[in-house]
Amino acid sequence: MAxxxxxxxxxxxxxxxxxxxxxxxYIDSSAxxxxxxxxxxxxxxxxxxxxxxxxxxxxxxxxxRSRGDFLWIDRKGIDSRADTLLAFLRExxxxxxSPKKFCVPEIEADLKHVRTLDFDTASNRINQVMARLEYHLxxxxxxxxxxxxxxxxxxxxxxxxxxxxxxxxxRVNYVRLFDLDMELPDKSVYDAALCKIHVDxxxxxxxxxxxxxxxxxxxxxxxxxxxSMKMVRSKIMANMERYRWRLKDxxxxxxxxxxxxxxxxxxxxxxxxEHLMMRIGCGALETKTPLLTSRIKRMDINPQWVIPRSIVxxxxxxxxxxxxxxxxxxxxxRERRTGKVVDVAEVTPSMLLSGDYSVxxxxxxxxxxxxxxxxxxxxxxxxxxxxxxxxxxxxxxRGVSHGCVRVENPYxxxxxxxxxxxxxxxxxxxxTMTADVSGLGHGALRNAGKTEDAAPDTLxxxxxxxxxxxxxxxxxxxxxxxxxxxxxxxxxxYQDVYGYDRVINQCLTPYQ
Numbered sequence: 180m181a182x183x184x185x186x187x188x189x190x191x192x193x194x195x196x197x198x199x200x201x202x203x204x205y206i207d208s209s210a211x212x213x214x215x216x217x218x219x220x221x222x223x224x225x226x227x228x229x230x231x232x233x234x235x236x237x238x239x240x241x242x243x244r245s246r247g248d249f250l251w252i253d254r255k256g257i258d259s260r261a262d263t264l265l266a267f268l269r270e271x272x273x274x275x276x277s278p279k280k281f282c283v284p285e286i287e288a289d290l291k292h293v294r295t296l297d298f299d300t301a302s303n304r305i306n307q308v309m310a311r312l313e314y315h316l317x318x319x320x321x322x323x324x325x326x327x328x329x330x331x332x333x334x335x336x337x338x339x340x341x342x343x344x345x346x347x348x349x350r351v352n353y354v355r356l357f358d359l360d361m362e363l364p365d366k367s368v369y370d371a372a373l374c375k376i377h378v379d380x381x382x383x384x385x386x387x388x389x390x391x392x393x394x395x396x397x398x399x400x401x402x403x404x405x406x407s408m409k410m411v412r413s414k415i416m417a418n419m420e421r422y423r424w425r426l427k428d429x430x431x432x433x434x435x436x437x438x439x440x441x442x443x444x445x446x447x448x449x450x451x452x453e454h455l456m457m458r459i460g461c462g463a464l465e466t467k468t469p470l471l472t473s474r475i476k477r478m479d480i481n482p483q484w485v486i487p488r489s490i491v492x493x494x495x496x497x498x499x500x501x502x503x504x505x506x507x508x509x510x511x512x513r514e515r516r517t518g519k520v521v522d523v524a525e526v527t528p529s530m531l532l533s534g535d536y537s538v539x540x541x542x543x544x545x546x547x548x549x550x551x552x553x554x555x556x557x558x559x560x561x562x563x564x565x566x567x568x569x570x571x572x573x574x575x576x577r578g579v580s581h582g583c584v585r586v587e588n589p590y591x592x593x594x595x596x597x598x599x600x601x602x603x604x605x606x607x608x609x610x611t612m613t614a615d616v617s618g619l620g621h622g623a624l625r626n627a628g629k630t631e632d633a634a635p636d637t638l639x640x641x642x643x644x645x646x647x648x649x650x651x652x653x654x655x656x657x658x659x660x661x662x663x664x665x666x667x668x669x670x671x672x673y674q675d676v677y678g679y680d681r682v683i684n685q686c687l688t689p690y691q
Contacts, residue, residue, distance in 0.1 A: 211298065248332070396421035439656065468583070495538055584657070
C-alpha cells in the first residue's frame, strides 16, 4: 500500500483562492430554500399515506393536522436532538423490536441528505426531506417513549374485549378480564413529552422512561442471550411488556401480601421473610379468573354458597320439583328481596329463572366453597376459598372453577392472615373447619358461639367461629406471568393457559 507524507513545514496552497462570487450561485438556488408552507403540504401527504394506527401514531397525526409548531426543524435546519433520539432508536432491536418500525432507516437517510446538502432528486427536495424528518422523528419519538413508559399496548382495552358475554344485533357485551388500576397516557402526557423536544431534554427524558423492574432488566438480557431459543422469544417479549405497564399497586410495595399467578397455578404469600406457597385451582378457559388487586378483609368459616345464576339455569332448574336432589346437595331457596327461605316443594322453574330468588348451598362438609372463604372487595364475586373436591390439585392444568381461586392448604392460609397468631384463635379456626355443622341448617354458623342453642349438643359451642376479620387487611394480587423467578432466583416458565401471551404478541406486531 503506497502513501504520500507531507512535512508540516511544507506550505500548501489554498485550493479555493481562485473562486469567484459566481461559483457560490448554486447555494443561492431555490433547491436550498426552506418553505414552511411546502413542508406543511408534504407532511399532510405523509399523513394521508401513513396507514399505521397505534395511539402514538394517531397523536402524531393529530398534532400536525392541528398545525402544531415544528419540533425538530427550524431556519437553521436540524440539530443534535435528532441524533440523541436516533441513538435510542438504534437500540430497539435489543428489546425485540425492528428499527424499521421506528423509522430509523428513513431518519438516517434524510439526515444524510441534510448534512451533505444532497437535494438533487425530485423525491428528495429540501422541503420534502425536512417534512419527512419532522414527521418521522415525532412519530418514532412518541412510539418509543410512550411504549417504554406505559407499555406498547393498553391491556384494559385489549383484554376486556376478548371474551363475549352476550350479543345481539345492536351491541356486544364482553367479559371483564383485566381490572388492574394503572396509569395510562392522556393528552397532557403526550403534550409534556413534546415539550421535552423544545427544551432539548430528550436524552434525560428517554432515560427516565426506561422500565426499571428487575425482572424486566433480566428478561431483556435473556432476550439477547445467544442461548435464547426462538420458540421462547415470544414468551420473553410478552412478559417484558407486562413489566412496562405502570400498575398503581404491586406486590413489592408491601411487606405482607398474597400473590396468585394463574399460569403457574400457585399462590405465594409473603410476610417479611415468611413465605407460604401452595397449589391453586382457578377459572377454566371458558370462565377465566380476572386479573385484579384488592385487600382480603375477612375469613368466613363454613360459608354458604350463593350459586351463580348461570349454574342455576343450566344445572339446577332441570331438577326443580325433585326434593331429594335439593336435600342431597343441601340446597335451599331464598327470596332475594326479603331473605325469606322458600319451601323447595313450592319452587317453580319460572321463579328461579326470574332472578328474584337465590339457590343457596348450606355451609359445612361438601359445600362447593369448602370450609373457609377469604373475602375481598371486587366486582366479579371472585374469592379465594377451600374446596370439597381436592383431587384436581394433583393435575398440572388446574383450570377448573367458574372464576374463583381454590387453595390447597386453606388452614395454613388462614393462619397466615392473622396478625397475632394466638393459639386459641388458631384452634378455633381448625375446630370450626373440621366440625360437623350439618345440623345447624339454613343459618349455618350465623350465630356461632353467641347463643346456647346455636349448635347441636355434639358441637363445642365455645369453639365455633363464624367469621374472622383480617386486620390489617392483606393485599391480594391475581396476576398472569408465564416467566417468573423463584425464591432462589431461577427462572421458571409456564404454559400460556389463557392465551394471553399470544394476544400480547399480536399487539406488538406493529413494532416487529
